[in-house]
Amino acid sequence: MKTIAKLLCGVALASLAIAPASAKDLNKVGISVGLLGNPFFVATIKGIEDAAKKINPKVEVTSVSADYDLNKQVSQVDSFIAAGVDVIMLNAVDAKAIAPAVKKAQAAGIVVAAFDVSAPGADVTVMTNNVKAGEEACKYL
Numbered sequence: 149m150k151t152i153a154k155l156l157c158g159v160a161l162a163s164l165a166i167a168p169a170s171a172k173d174l175n176k177v178g179i180s181v182g183l184l185g186n187p188f189f190v191a192t193i194k195g196i197e198d199a200a201k202k203i204n205p206k207v208e209v210t211s212v213s214a215d216y217d218l219n220k221q222v223s224q225v226d227s228f229i230a231a232g233v234d235v236i237m238l239n240a241v242d243a244k245a246i247a248p249a250v251k252k253a254q255a256a257g258i259v260v261a262a263f264d265v266s267a268p269g270a271d272v273t274v275m276t277n278n279v280k281a282g283e284e285a286c287k288y289l
Contacts, residue, residue: 174200174235177209178228180221181239184213189239192263196237218242225249228258235259240267 177200181189193211200207210231214221221241228236229252236253238260240246247268250260254269262270 174203174207176231176233177207177235177237178224178231178233179209179211179237180214180224180228181211182214182216182241184211188264192239214239214241216241218245221246222249225253229253229256233258235261237261237263238267238270239263240265243267 177196179193179196181193183189184193193209196211197209200209210228210233212224214224218241221238225236225238225246226249236258238246238250240262243266250262250267250269253260254271259272260267260270262273262275264275266273266275
């Protein structure tokens with residue numbers, strides 16, 4: 149699972165690095181996840197940090213937990229905007245309701261990447277196929 153999480157986030161950041169919307173330098177990355185205590189998100193954050201440091205070794209990566217609270221996540225996105233991040237990596241706690249926050253970040257010139265859960269309007273979305281993952285896992289039981 150850790151390898152998959154790191155790979156997905158590496159792919160997401162790599163795609164952002166070559167996207168026209170992110171042609172500026174990568175100096176700050178904000179990450180908002182459902183719950184920091186979740187091992188999947190721990191591995192995902194590590195993957196994002198590793199991929200970001202390959203792009204810019206001095207990049208500042210800030211990760212926060214939304215604790216599965218939409219209002220808290222919207223506030224986190226607002227804080228990332230105020231901090232001037234270049235990219236927001238977002239595990240949306242509510243795939244539809246986060247859309248206005250995504251638009252607000254993009255209006256501020258920030259690239260938004262959704263992972264594990266879609267976010268309408270995100271510049272890039274990276275998700276796993278949980279049904280296929282379950283099928284593959286069952287082969288090893």
